[in-house]
Amino acid sequence: MQPPPQHTTVDKGHGRIETREIWTSTELNGYVDFPHVGQVFCIRRTTTDLMGNLVKGRKTTVEVTFGVASLPEAKATPQRLLALNRGHWVIENRLHYVRDVTYDEDRSQVRKGARPRAMASFRNLAISLLRLAGATNIAAAHTFFRTEKKQG
Secondary structure, X not given: OOOOOOEEEEEEXXXXXXXXXXXXXXXXXXXXXXXXXXXXXXXEEEEEEOOOEOOOEOOEEEEEEEEEEOOOOOOOOHHHHHHHHHHHHHXXXXXXXXXXXXXXXXXXXXXXXXXXXXXXXXXXXXXXXXXXXXXXXXXXXXXHHHHHHHHO
């Protein structure tokens, strides 16, 4: 029988309900062949699509991931580990996804030397400047400035 999760969050948005549960342990620290292990954890994400159709019903997916943290229990409670894990996706969604979709980075032909890193830095700079200017939709802002340049 599985013990209850040590921390649970429930978020509703974007047409779905997402429940995140975490279990942490220090009992494997002496057995895990990984440097600086502070604790191990298991996160279960259960997502229910609220926009399911009437015939098939709502679609629910369950994803279980395991991780290793260098932070000991005293510095990272289950609540904090779950927040840190969630925060990782903020970076992915706010930067990497935008670079890929808006600037089509995956199809870039720039491949030699330090050029790919330089182009990624320029894209990061452009995204940061647009955000500092108050843009909430980077793709729309990018299109706006490209159109202004052609007309001006």
